[in-house]
Amino acid sequence: GDSVTQTEGLVTVTEGLPVKLNCTYQTTYLTIAFFWYVQYLNEAPQVLLKSSTDNKRTEHQGFHATLHKSSSSFHLQKSSAQLSDSALYYCALEGGSAKLIFGEGTKLTVSS
Amino acid sequence: DMKVTQMPRYLIKRMGENVLLECGQDMSHETMYWYRQDPGLGLQLIYISYDVDSNSEGDIPKGYRVSRKKREHFSLILDSAKTNQTSVYFCASSLSLFSNERLFFGHGTKLSVL
Structure with a gap:
């Protein structure tokens, strides 16, 4: 079946350093879209990035991600992490019938 | 202001009791969802x-089970709740x-x- 895998449950980084959150997927859908959602403490998840174009970089709020169908990946990166980036991040796949499949989530903690 | 409203925010029930979680949206969205969120899952x-x-x-x-009798409302029902249904439940719309x-x-x- 279709699945999204986020290998790190917890990522800790020092403020100002780069951060990368990994996301890989398996799908049988031909037309796919990918999302990164962010959930701040006691808040609802909200969309951070979306991409459906292979090898095209998508950016928002200092974060960027590139969909690589050749490696089935959609990693999230930021060049300089901020304290306010501490949150739970979800990678999600939408393949069809409006069903979003989420990964397990990665908790990012940025320390000073 | 576009929003999805869930009620209640917190709920404690005993095993075997029925549970009703309600969700409303004011955006006339066609599609609505119920998710549960568990650590590591x-x-x-x-x-x-x-x-x-x-x-x-x-x-x-x-x-x-679910019920949607009006476009703006989507309910999640647990008949005879079980302890493994302890979780955080999210409603969403698109x-x-x-x-x-x-x-x-x-x-x-x-x-x-x-």
């Missing part, structure tokens, strides 16, 4: 509704089946089944 889709009385099972529907530009999530209901 992420967000798992319970049910999806494509419109009034047009519901489909998600990945983990067992033990749950504009249409063909427009998953983004999901709008509610703030969640934290359910504890004792």
Whole structure:
């Protein structure tokens, strides 16, 4: 079946350093879209990035991600992490019938 | 102001009791969802509704049922709740089946089944 895998449950980084959150997927859908959602403490998840174009970089709020169908990946990166980036991040796949499949989530903690 | 509203925010129930979680949206969105969130498992889709009385099972529907009699309301029902249904439940909506530009999530209901 279709699945999204986020290998790190917890990522800790020092403020100002780069951060990368990994996301890989398996799908049988031909037309796919990918999302990164962010959930701040006691808040609802909200969309951070979306991409459906292979090898095209998508950016928002200092974060960027590139969909690589050749490696089935959609990693999230930021060049300089901020304290306010501490949150739970979800990678999600939408393949069809409006069903979003989420990964397990990665908790990012940025320390000073 | 576009929003998805969930009630209640916190709920404690005993095993075997019935549970009703309610969700409303003010955006006239066609598609609505119920997810549960558990540590290490992420967000798992319970049910999806494509419109009034047009519901489909998600990945983990067992033990749950839903009701959607008006486009703006989508309810999740647990008949005879079990302790393993303790979780945070999120409702979400999106504009249409063909427009998953983004999901709008509610703030969640934290359910504890004792």
